[in-house]
Amino acid sequence: MKKICLLFCCLLFWKISSAQPTRMDEATATQISNTIQARFDQSNLTGLSVGIIYGGELAYANAWGKAKNNGTPFSIHTKTVIGSVSKIITAIMAMRMIEEGDLGLDVTIGNYLDEYEGSNITIRHLLCHQSGIPHYNNCSDGYNGQFNWEESVDAVMDCEVCGTPGAQTLYTTFGITLLGAIIEKRGLEVYNRNYRQLYNTWVRNPGGLTNLTPEYDDSQAALADGYNETGIVQSRGWDDIGWRLPAGGFVSDIVDLTTFGAGILRNRFISQQSFNQMQVIQTPSGAGGPTCANENYNGSFFGLGFNIQTDGVRQILSHGGLNDHGYTSFLFLYPGAGAGIVFLCNTYDYVNSNNILNVLSAMQTAVIDVVRDCRPSRNFTNAITWGAPLYYEANNITMNAPAIHNSGNLVFDARSSVSLLPGFEITATPQRTFHAFIEGCGGDNRPF
Numbered sequence: 366m367k368k369i370c371l372l373f374c375c376l377l378f379w380k381i382s383s384a385q386p387t388r389m390d391e392a393t394a395t396q397i398s399n400t401i402q403a404r405f406d407q408s409n410l411t412g413l414s415v416g417i418i419y420g421g422e423l424a425y426a427n428a429w430g431k432a433k434n435n436g437t438p439f440s441i442h443t444k445t446v447i448g449s450v451s452k453i454i455t456a457i458m459a460m461r462m463i464e465e466g467d468l469g470l471d472v473t474i475g476n477y478l479d480e481y482e483g484s485n486i487t488i489r490h491l492l493c494h495q496s497g498i499p500h501y502n503n504c505s506d507g508y509n510g511q512f513n514w515e516e517s518v519d520a521v522m523d524c525e526v527c528g529t530p531g532a533q534t535l536y537t538t539f540g541i542t543l544l545g546a547i548i549e550k551r552g553l554e555v556y557n558r559n560y561r562q563l564y565n566t567w568v569r570n571p572g573g574l575t576n577l578t579p580e581y582d583d584s585q586a587a588l589a590d591g592y593n594e595t596g597i598v599q600s601r602g603w604d605d606i607g608w609r610l611p612a613g614g615f616v617s618d619i620v621d622l623t624t625f626g627a628g629i630l631r632n633r634f635i636s637q638q639s640f641n642q643m644q645v646i647q648t649p650s651g652a653g654g655p656t657c658a659n660e661n662y663n664g665s666f667f668g669l670g671f672n673i674q675t676d677g678v679r680q681i682l683s684h685g686g687l688n689d690h691g692y693t694s695f696l697f698l699y700p701g702a703g704a705g706i707v708f709l710c711n712t713y714d715y716v717n718s719n720n721i722l723n724v725l726s727a728m729q730t731a732v733i734d735v736v737r738d739c740r741p742s743r744n745f746t747n748a749i750t751w752g753a754p755l756y757y758e759a760n761n762i763t764m765n766a767p768a769i770h771n772s773g774n775l776v777f778d779a780r781s782s783v784s785l786l787p788g789f790e791i792t793a794t795p796q797r798t799f800h801a802f803i804e805g806c807g808g809d810n811r812p813f
Contacts, residue, residue, distance in 0.1 A: 412439030416623030448686025456670025528654020545611020581607025591691020704736030
């Protein structure tokens with residue numbers, strides 16, 4: 366095996382003014398943009414934004430189509446309702462409370478809510494959708510206005526019980542809403558902070574997420590109009606997402622939602638040990654259910670919060686969000702590669718939902734190799750900048766631009782060649798170094 370290690374120390378005079386992330390080589394970014402553009406043009410989507418995580422950081426963000434009926438273009442700063450992707454936020458907050466000793470993963474929820482005294486439902490059951498609490502078909506309609514933990518508990522109490530806790534996987538918005546109510550009640554008891562305040566302390570502030578916010582209506586000026594598949598604006602003036610804030614009440618732009626995903630991978634919100642726990646599939650016992658009609662006992666594989674699957678190479682953590690006011694979202698994380706793909710769309714049609722889901726699935730499949738380790742080539746002709754370790758792999762890597770960084774190593778790992786052409790500059794210190802390896806595009810030097 367041939368190994369080359371290069372350490373450069375030189376003066377660096379360069380400034381980046383682009384508003385877009387600059388951690389991806391231009392050929393790859395162009396390929397992604399062209400691929401998504403082609404599929405967007407053939408679809409019935411009104412507006413779309415896509416974010417990609419590479420090296421554990423936001424590396425790409427772009428948008429297509431329109432955000433509003435007045436012709437406002439969809440941009441990387443356009444907000445949409447993220448729907449059930451909100452459940453991941455609540456799962457992260459629950460794991461943080463477990464880390465702090467304020468919740469017990471296998472403690473029954475009657476220890477936190479008098480209304481559930483004697484219940485065998487645990488925090489784990491709520492996180493992995495095995496509580497027996499149904500989704501929508503066997504529950505009430507909730508309430509309008511902002512989230513209130515006591516009212517949300519009352520709404521969940523109206524649900525029919527659909528089997529023995531731990532017996533079956535039954536995806537449930539009401540169950541995660543109940544988990545959020547427990548988080549708020551415990552937060553007030555222990556920290557004198559409600560759900561929103563805990564979110565700010567544990568997620569929003571450390572992640573720098575100014576545009577990933579709890580909402581209950583459509584009053585935000587930056588919020589995109591929601592459309593059905595025929596391009597008709599869905600009804601306006603709604604205020605019906607606040608009650609299910611922990612399970613579907615957040616809005617975001619693509620930059621912040623992708624940054625949130627990167628923060629999960631970088632352990633900005635919870636420890637690696639807690640994140641590892643979330644990635645373990647929770648297998649139901651199969652005894653004692655199901656008992657409710659018209660519910661989707663679909664056998665999905667859930668960890669603690671995430672849907673878990675594999676692409677044949679590595680594990681994928683994911684969650685989708687569908688909102689009948691006209692919004693669709695998806696978050697895909699690849700922990701083993703420090704990578705992810707995020708979609709926000711202002712189109713959803715309950716009748717034709719599969720059409721929209723198929724379009725986004727095709728886009729994910731088309732750009733999936735970006736989050737795989739070894740691409741045929743990466744060619745950097747613009748400066749790249751970063752504030753944490755970055756690791757790029759490809760058969761051949763070429764760079765003729767400055768590399769600007771604040772902390773961590775920059776690593777190129779190639780199968781065949783690393784070419785550093787005129788224009789390449791880097792300022793290196795013992796804490797900030799550059800390394801190039803030719804070792805088969807898949808070495809053991811990855812920093813995450």
